[in-house]
Amino acid sequence: MSVQEVLPLNGLASEQSGPFRADHLLVAEMVKPGSKVLDVGCGDGDLLQLLETRGIDGRGIELSREGVNRCVAKGLAVVQGDADTDLINYPDDAFDYVILSQTLQATRQPKVVLENLLRIGRRAIVSFPNFGFWRMRLQLLVGGHMPRTENLPASWYDTANIHFCTIKDFVELCDEIHVKMERAEALDLYGRPLRLRLPWWVWNLFGEQGVFLLSRGQGK
């Protein structure tokens, strides 16, 4: 599997942009202004707020009651729900984009969730921590214990994350379910995109997280 098309960054994600997280800025850049977006696992609604500043009609689903209440208190349209069980209730083509930001690894059925994303939305944007990142590999190889990083600080026994994958694994999953990759990015430890056109194994080793813009493939 190779990426069909890797578009250059427009610079937004690399700018210093105040309170917004670099990966959120990158995701926001992938969304056309004026679109309708569903953010699955929207947390405190930071990404939705960023999208709102760009004239994007955003909705959210969040599992935690505290997160939902904070979102609604910010005036965002967010409902309490579970990505694994609630996406089935959304009709086909309800959104232009469905975003799954740092949530894939916490779902029980990542493959089903991914298929649902591309049923509900014409496009999907998925970001996840890359378990192939060199520090992860090093912690397991040298330390001999399950890796912990700044973005994934929980110990193995109390983490909500149950399905870790590497960038390489994810690309293979997309291939398997005939999802078209319109754009792929890897972010480094500081959330900055890796700028160089590097082979996949480099991304898989040096990308701390992957961000993918997906659309429905032709084959299925």
Place this chain on the structure above:
Amino acid sequence: MGSVKSILSPAISADERSHEVDHPSSPVAHFGADQPLRLDCGIDLTPFQIAYKTYGELNADRSNAVLICHALTGDQHVANVHPVTGKPGWWETLVGPGRPLDPSRYFIICSNVIGGCMGSTGPASINPATGKVWGLDFPVITIPDMVRAQAMLIDRLGIDTLFAVVGGSMGGMQVLQWTAAYPKRVYSALAIACSTRHSAQNIAFHELGRQAVMADPDWHNGGYADHGIHPHRGLAVARMAAHITYLSDAALHRKFGRRMQDRELPTFSFDADFQVESYLRYQGSSFVERFDANSYLYLTRAMDYFDIAGDHGGVLAKAFAGIETRFCVVSFTSDWLFPTSESRALVHALNASSARVSFAEIETDRGHDAFLLDVPEFFDISRAFLQSAGKARGLTNKDD
């Protein structure tokens, strides 16, 4: 037991209550023969009247009107001293200066529903055809009938689009009916602790209450007004049963536990030994002071009949297809009368309709009644929802 009867006796006479039925102390909109109210049962109700209260001022472009829909036993006195009981308004926690619904910002309207007994035409009103109290001759009304009457009042007030329709429980049902019937006239909707259809369990509880009223020998087949009496014992029992459903086991336990009232040892009688018994008896007796027994029958029936999906071929999403209203749905964790699952079904339907919807479940042990109580998280969400809708609507305020 004599003591039971004395506890459930009303302190306010039927005369005092009946005065508010036809000549309320709040403004009244009269609708004559040229403007009948088309009821779902097929009857045109005419003439009829709607009693209402307003708070705040309508702005120049008439864009800041908020309609509050009251619950089963509420009325139009949402944020002022009640003319019968002398108690504060029933939703002063939400409505008032500095509250989420601030009269300095919004023009707030609350009307007594059709079928009520605080100035809107209902079974306790005088039937103009006979000159006597309607009683059971009053036609059976529905939630859509209530909303149709409210819409006529809103027309009368010269308002095209309501900035928000807000309500809990039966009020929430009216909110949903407003959005389904008049989607273009509702900019935002705050539906609290409610459902799109009354469940079998809730209908069962209502039937219990109605049978308690009807079992009272003073009820006289609904004609008690002719006998100059009120079936207060039956109504009090109905209220006691209903009140239990408004609370939760945890809240009752926290409030009363098994504590005794003014005594150390049980009396080995059917006196109110336990605090929870005294509390329920008080709730029952204070309710009959301000409420009409037949009104209770009609309004519970209206809730029983409510089923938005049923009105749309069984598909709830059809009721909201293409709707542009901004929704906020709120439920409470310990509400077993309108549990979160019912709100979730509504939210799923709204999502399927591509509606802009927020949904929050508030953690509290206070049961269904939580929407009337001081629950800060609920107020934060209500405030934020209304403010963000206000921003989108172009309602600006110096505090924003």
